[in-house]
Amino acid sequence: MTGKPGMTKQESRGLKQRRDAEHSIRPAVDIFENQAGIVLRADMPGVAREHLNMRVDHDTLSIEGEISISMPEGMEPIHADVRATHYRRSFLLSRELDSGRIDASLKDGVLTVRIPKLAEHQPRKIEIRTA
Amino acid sequence: MFGILGDLDDSLFADFRRMQEQMDELFGPDRPPSGIRSAARGSFPPINVGSTPERVDVYLFAAGLDPDKLDVSIQQNLLTIAGERRLPREEDANYFRQERFDGEFRRVLSLPDDVDPGRVDAAYRDGVLHISIHRREAARPRRIAIK
Structure with missing residues (x-):
């Protein structure tokens, strides 16, 4: 999968990315917000922890994963709903979220990402004094 | 990360890529008839x-x-x-x-x-x-x- 000889690294990387975009699966997600922040859950069956990659670049959160399943040698397809081996999806974060304290866990192919709100954006209860 | 990974020629990644290619080939765009x-x-x-x-x-x-x-x-x-x-x-x-x-x-x-x-x-x-x-x-x- 390295580029053709004579091709610069930049070019081969660009081609690779384009190929991935065509062949990647957009994982189904649930996203909700509670007082602490945002919680995202993504279905990424077939992805082991070592094949999961998460990244925050400026305000974009990207999630990628590779499916690795054991297949016998010389297997021929009979039926295929899943036709790619790569998951990819990204999300735009908003400013009140603390991207430095993102917590992620992966269990049975379900990725859970917790993005806390910055301390000053946590809701504060305002006391109402009676006169 | 992916670009860097693609440049590595570690045998582990080579194995993994082979498996992926195999899967792409098997379950790729040429669809078998559906049951x-x-x-x-x-x-x-x-x-x-x-x-x-x-x-x-x-x-x-x-x-x-x-x-x-x-x-x-x-x-x-x-x-x-x-x-x-x-x-x-x-x-x-x-x-x-x-x-x-x-x-x-x-x-x-x-x-x-x-x-x-x-x-x-x-x-x-x-x-x-x-x-x-x-x-x-x-x-x-x-x-x-x-x-």
Whole structure:
């Protein structure tokens, strides 16, 4: 999968990315917000922890994963709903979220990402004094 | 990360890439005809089926299942997989997206005629249920010695 000889690294990387975009699966997600922040859950069956990659670049959160399943040698397809081996999806974060304290866990192919709100954006209860 | 990974020629990654290429080849854009019992695209869970002379392998891409709630049965060459995935709804939360499947599912697959219903193995790992059904010995291609 390295580029053709004579091709610069930049070019081969660009081609690779384009190929991935065509062949990647957009994982189904649930996203909700509670007082602490945002919680995202993504279905990424077939992805082991070592094949999961998460990244925050400026305000974009990207999630990628590779499916690795054991297949016998010389297997021929009979039926295929899943036709790619790569998951990819990204999300735009908003400013009140603390991207430095993102917590992620992966269990049975379900990725859970917790993005806390910055301390000053946590809701504060305002006391109402009676006169 | 991916670009960097692509540049590495470590044998581990080479193996992994080979496997990926194999899968791309197997389940790539050239689609095999769909079976009479196959569900519409987008049904939960997506299923891949592959065969070798020794066995038929079925892969269910169903993340976050409780294996105890799965019911896998085989009658002749019909494999039925039923189960449910319940997603608890968070209290005091404001939902923006709910794309993940929640509920019961049932899929029926028609396997090749020579499968042996007595020899089935199933394992659930990383959200994929892998069921291996062996084929009958007699059905396998055999080399015939010429005297």
